[in-house]
Amino acid sequence: MRKRHSAAFKAKVVQELLREEKPVRELAAQYGIHPSQLSKWRATAIEGLPSLFEGGGRQKGKGESDHERETTELYAEIGRLTTKLAWIKKKSGLDI
Numbered sequence: 001m002r003k004r005h006s007a008a009f010k011a012k013v014v015q016e017l018l019r020e021e022k023p024v025r026e027l028a029a030q031y032g033i034h035p036s037q038l039s040k041w042r043a044t045a046i047e048g049l050p051s052l053f054e055g056g057g058r059q060k061g062k063g064e065s066d067h068e069r070e071t072t073e074l075y076a077e078i079g080r081l082t083t084k085l086a087w088i089k090k091k092s093g094l095d096i
Helices: 007-019 024-031 035-052 062-092
Strands: none
Touching: 007 024, 007 035, 024 035
16 A cells, blocks of 8 residues: 655655755655655655746745735725715715
């Protein structure tokens, strides 16, 4: 049966690998993972590092961009409704 490791666990192990305080074989024995698997995880992490620094140093997650879009739409709707209310008040003579 294959073990499934969480992303947080993999990140922790790769951080230890990158510190180079212990040999790969020692870390593999410590965590019960084959040394070749650790090498693959390290290669994946190093390959993905440049993408962390793209986009002005801050990447927007899908949820964050959705939130910004929704906020913009809501402010636009508030503007339309405010304009309509002012027009109705003016036409009805209730302009205070």
